[in-house]
Amino acid sequence: MSIKVRIPTPLQKLTQDKAEVEVEAGDIKELIDNLEKSFPGIKERLCDEKGILRRFINIYVNEEDIRFLQRDNTLIKDGDEVSIIPAIAGG
Amino acid sequence: MSYAKGLKCRECGRPFPKQPLYVCEYCFGPLEVDYDYEKIRKDLTREKILSRPKNLWRYRELLPLDAKPEDGLDSGFTPLIRAKNLEKILGVKELYIKDDSVNHPTLSFKDRVVAVAISKAKEFGFDTVACASTGNLAHSVAAQSAVAGLKRYIFIPADLESSKIVATLIYNPNLIAVEGNYDQVNRLCSEIANKYKWAFVNINIRPYYAEGSKTYGYEIAEQLGWRAPRHIIAPCAGGSLITKIWKGLKEFKKLGFIDSLDTKIYAAQASGCNPIIAAIKEKSDIIRPVKPKTIAKSLAIGNPADGIYAVGTVNESGGTAEDVSDDEIIEAIKLLAATEGIFTETAGGVTLGVTKKLIEQGKIPKDESIVICVTGNGLKTQEAVVEKIGKPVKIKPNLDSFEQNLHHKL
Numbered sequence: 001m002s003i004k005v006r007i008p009t010p011l012q013k014l015t016q017d018k019a020e021v022e023v024e025a026g027d028i029k030e031l032i033d034n035l036e037k038s039f040p041g042i043k044e045r046l047c048d049e050k051g052i053l054r055r056f057i058n059i060y061v062n063e064e065d066i067r068f069l070q071r072d073n074t075l076i077k078d079g080d081e082v083s084i085i086p087a088i089a090g091g
Numbered sequence: 092m093s094y095a096k097g098l099k100c101r102e103c104g105r106p107f108p109k110q111p112l113y114v115c116e117y118c119f120g121p122l123e124v125d126y127d128y129e130k131i132r133k134d135l136t137r138e139k140i141l142s143r144p145k146n147l148w149r150y151r152e153l154l155p156l157d158a159k160p161e162d163g164l165d166s167g168f169t170p171l172i173r174a175k176n177l178e179k180i181l182g183v184k185e186l187y188i189k190d191d192s193v194n195h196p197t198l199s200f201k202d203r204v205v206a207v208a209i210s211k212a213k214e215f216g217f218d219t220v221a222c223a224s225t226g227n228l229a230h231s232v233a234a235q236s237a238v239a240g241l242k243r244y245i246f247i248p249a250d251l252e253s254s255k256i257v258a259t260l261i262y263n264p265n266l267i268a269v270e271g272n273y274d275q276v277n278r279l280c281s282e283i284a285n286k287y288k289w290a291f292v293n294i295n296i297r298p299y300y301a302e303g304s305k306t307y308g309y310e311i312a313e314q315l316g317w318r319a320p321r322h323i324i325a326p327c328a329g330g331s332l333i334t335k336i337w338k339g340l341k342e343f344k345k346l347g348f349i350d351s352l353d354t355k356i357y358a359a360q361a362s363g364c365n366p367i368i369a370a371i372k373e374k375s376d377i378i379r380p381v382k383p384k385t386i387a388k389s390l391a392i393g394n395p396a397d398g399i400y401a402v403g404t405v406n407e408s409g410g411t412a413e414d415v416s417d418d419e420i421i422e423a424i425k426l427l428a429a430t431e432g433i434f435t436e437t438a439g440g441v442t443l444g445v446t447k448k449l450i451e452q453g454k455i456p457k458d459e460s461i462v463i464c465v466t467g468n469g470l471k472t473q474e475a476v477v478e479k480i481g482k483p484v485k486i487k488p489n490l491d492s493f494e495q496n497l498h499h500k501l
Contacts, residue, residue: 010114068382
């Protein structure tokens with residue numbers, strides 16, 4: 001068991017065109033670090049130079065925005081699904 | 092002949108080709124159309140604009156098409172109304188309503204952006220268009236893509252007003268009601284857009300689509316006799332329209348179509364969904380998403396993609412922001428109808444309600460020109476007001492009954 005992560009199109013070049021990957025992690029910070037180990041270069045796309053998540057990136061754990069949870073300290077467990085999604089316009 | 096050179100990241104400035112892309116693959120910033128303004132300056136004049144038909148394509152050099160526009164040929168160029176009765180009630184000297192509640196073909200400002208999006212989707216060779224919508228966008232995409240002969244998938248929150256569902260289904264699209272709020276619909280659509288090669292007007296066509304909103308600002312300036320008003324109050328959902336009105340006015344200034352630009356832009360939201368207003372009031376450039384709870388469903392976006400740019404627009408122009416309660420929204424809808432004969436949907440109630448508040452607070456002076464943005468039609472959201480407008484007086488079909496009621500009830 002591990003965590004299923006949905007990768008947005010702009011990052012799929014780094015995941016060998018895979019739209020879904022699996023990683024192990026206990027929280028979102030660790031998830032990003034472990035993604036970086038499997039897919040080098042992905043962390044600097046997701047986080048700025050200080051390691052803070054870029055403001056146009058939304059991360060959802062089981063469909064809930066992590067900003068309504070504990071942001072990048074949000075705990076995750078095996079079987080959870082994480083979506084990484086760029087901000088979207090609307091109306 | 093195209094005046095759009097390509098796309099550019101709004102955050103880091105990296106260039107991208109003119110393709111159905113919407114996000115910078117390096118920093119995730121939104122992409123924006125990059126124009127050749129020198130070429131536009133040479134080719135576009137006030138006279139040329141004035142010589143063209145009264146629709147949004149009269150500004151076509153400032154829109155991102157490569158080919159001749161074929162869609163939305165009757166969209167845009169809606170009335171700018173001098174609101175004399177409302178001036179008296181609010182105690183102001185010069186007040187206008189920019190009335191997109193009568194935009195063609197689906198009675199909201201979305202007809203502008205969709206005209207551009209459908210045209211661009213056809214240029215890119217898509218055979219299917221799609222969108223996530225709070226209602227107005229659904230209507231416009233369903234209608235305009237029917238005319239264009241494209242397949243269409245429309246995603247809406249399942250709790251949308253029933254009149255908005257009818258006004259979408261009538262165009263016979265594939266309508267998918269998602270059990271969730273708009274932000275959840277949008278997230279789902281983003282995942283679908285990842286997998287299906289469709290033209291999602293508010294996702295992969297967004298950089299082009301959003302440019303259509305500039306025409307709302309161009310028209311205000313043109314209709315005022317090539318000048319910008321001192322104050323514009325605009326409703327905010329995702330934060331795109333207000334940003335593009337400001338961009339449009341700045342472009343007009345840059346091209347010399349207006350002599351000066353001394354306009355303050357004010358953001359209006361419902362108190363039950365006010366992430367942009369909260370950020371402006373807290374002087375923050377971080378948007379904290381909210382879970383919407385308001386009758387103004389067309390503005391119920393809790394996670395506004397262009398929120399920080401809306402904040403930037405208000406701050407750069409020297410305006411401010413305010414929100415109003417559901418009751419204030421309904422009062423404002425009724426006030427606009429009873430004074431100016433315009434039946435607006437809830438978003439228009441938000442804008443007028445906020446304008447009234449800002450005038451009362453002394454934040455908008457009473458002796459300067461003010462434009463209120465009315466972006467959608469009240470016939471679409473009748474549920475919002477149906478319990479608040481009284482009932483007809485019932486009589487028998489004879490003169491006695493009429494006169495009895497005339498004296499007692501009317």
